[in-house]
Amino acid sequence: MKDRTTGLHAIFRKAASSLQSPLLLFIRLYWGWQFVQTGWGKLQNLSHVTAFFYQLGIPLPHLSALFAGLLELCGGILMAIGLFSRPIALLLAIDMIVAYLTADKSALTSILTNPGAFYGADPFSFLAASLVIFIFGPGFFALDTFIHRNSAPARV
Numbered sequence: 001m002k003d004r005t006t007g008l009h010a011i012f013r014k015a016a017s018s019l020q021s022p023l024l025l026f027i028r029l030y031w032g033w034q035f036v037q038t039g040w041g042k043l044q045n046l047s048h049v050t051a052f053f054y055q056l057g058i059p060l061p062h063l064s065a066l067f068a069g070l071l072e073l074c075g076g077i078l079m080a081i082g083l084f085s086r087p088i089a090l091l092l093a094i095d096m097i098v099a100y101l102t103a104d105k106s107a108l109t110s111i112l113t114n115p116g117a118f119y120g121a122d123p124f125s126f127l128a129a130s131l132v133i134f135i136f137g138p139g140f141f142a143l144d145t146f147i148h149r150n151s152a153p154a155r156v
Contacts, residue, residue: 024139032080039072082142
């Protein structure tokens, strides 16, 4: 009985693990596109974003708005195609932490007392997706993986 249970568990684990790269691809494509859209939106409405950043007390609001917009636009593209995935995911996660600290501070500070406010805030899903890619990598279906596999020295 124990051997059968162990065998079934191994089959289940292998089947579940085979979904890892497709899930990471989905996360990269979906949230990469979402980052592209938010970055493009910031760049298209730079004066409004600058005014909002000024209102929040962010230093150098115009430069900060431009940087955030470009990071989200270019970072979203890179995330979607899986190029420089982990460094980009880290930068995007930091961008979302800054968003929490500046625009959604009450949601951040209520993480333990009112978790719904924390995970209901706009940056949450973006932060979660960025952290997943940062921690687990881009998966098999990514340019990073293709480059890494084709640049490895040949074994003799």
